[in-house]
Amino acid sequence: MAKTRAHAGAAAGQRQLRVAEVIRRSLSAILARGEVHDPDLAHVSVTVAEVKVSPDLRHATAFVLPLGGVNTEGVVRALTRNRAEIRRLVTAQIDLKYSPELSFEPDLSFDRMDRTRELLGSPAVRRDLDRD
Template identity: 45%
Template sequence: MSRKQHTRNATGPQGPSQRQLRAGELIRHALVDVLREHGIHDEALAGVSITVTEVRLSPDLRHATCFVEPLGAGVKTAETAGQEPVIIKALNTHAKFLRGQLGRLIDMKYTPDLKFRHDESFEAASYMDRLMDDPRIRADLDRPTQSEDEPEAAEQDDGSQAAQGAVGSKED
């Protein structure tokens, strides 16, 4: 194998392989089971429901990045404002325990090392929704653009040029 194949990044131009995606989903489902059934005895995680949104694996399937979101964290309140970093830190502290529990549930040659990250896709989606609801942006979206008007004008020009060409050919 060439050197490039060994150092290929999981998020390169081709994206993750089918094997990485399948193993990521397997680990995500097993991790949800571990968090629900076994739980973690930590003050930071007491009473917090955690949603595992995605698991991304390295090409060799030995390292997993788990994207998590505290349930109900999409609505920011004074109570949940600074909660995500504490929860992520607590999950990363207990990553070895979770890896051990995960190894009992999945049938893989190697149980990957776990690293937890906060999933920011929900925040990005809510930001985009707020942008689309902004009256100034809505006015721009509702206004017809020049590119929509130009094809009609081009069709009219083509029709008149074709008619002139036909008339010109009859005269010759």
């Protein structure tokens, strides 16, 4: 019987989640220790909020945010510019058959949470909630 393939919108499997967490921890440690030699990353504390891994484990997208959210685009550009070195450092710490290709995206979840709080605190929503 043939294996069924996950749909594009399907949730990540356990292996994907475990590998993503291992990569996230490795990236966090590498960035915290300052192992990437780039002046744009020299004195910047970067938070790796989440890593998403493709089903074949060959591509990983890290969602990052510098402390305070200052110069996010510059930090993402610097990480992207140094992704070969970062990939080499991550590969040295993890045990996978293939070294995943890394990409970096800004983490927008904090902005979305702030916007949600703002919407829930607006007078129109308060008025509707107070009716009950």
